[in-house]
């Protein structure tokens with residue numbers, strides 16, 4: 001049985017959880033109490049010395065990092081559908097995983113941390129500017145195609161969806177981004193879609 005260790009307020013935890021549902025896989029959700037610092041103590045540190053959720057355990061496999069977990073689940077259980085292995089297809093999908101781990105983390109993820117969780121070390125003006133640049137880029141890209149890569153849903157969409165959907169928590173207005181909004185609705189209409197609990 002697959003176990004996913006995470007927290008319901010964490011968009012990084014939601015990312016692999018969404019894919020588990022889209023792949024219609026059974027799993028056990030193990031809540032890590034971030035507010036109580038459970039992720040900074042054993043036994044969690046043995047799973048991920050970086051002290052971060054999410055962590056996936058599947059038999060002998062223990063994996064940290066939401067994007068690595070998406071890659072594992074897509075290839076282990078989804079065949080070619082969610083992550084193809086041909087050079088161009090793979091690169092097109094990975095481009096968006098990198099965008100999620102880089103640009104989106106610096107933009108909407110940080111803006112949410114600032115406004116929702118009051119993390120004071122964040123430069124909110126920089127996060128806001130980055131978020132707008134992210135949304136402009138996505139809107140332009142999605143004006144010309146329904147999905148982020150390959151003309152079909154892939155883990156590119158699963159990676160990017162959480163913190164774009166959550167952008168309003170960081171006081172980022174999604175209103176002006178017509179194509180982004182249409183894409184969010186397309187993701188939410190996928191078979192097996194699972195809405196974040198928090």
Ligand SMILES: N[C@@H](CCC(=O)N[C@@H](CS)C(=O)NCC(=O)O)C(=O)O
Pocket residue numbers: 010011012013034039051052053054064065066067
């Ligand atoms: N690159 C990691 C980032 C994970 C991450 O930032 N997790 C946050 C929750 S959303 C966390 O565990 N924060 C606790 C901490 O850093 O103390 C991933 O994609 O999984």
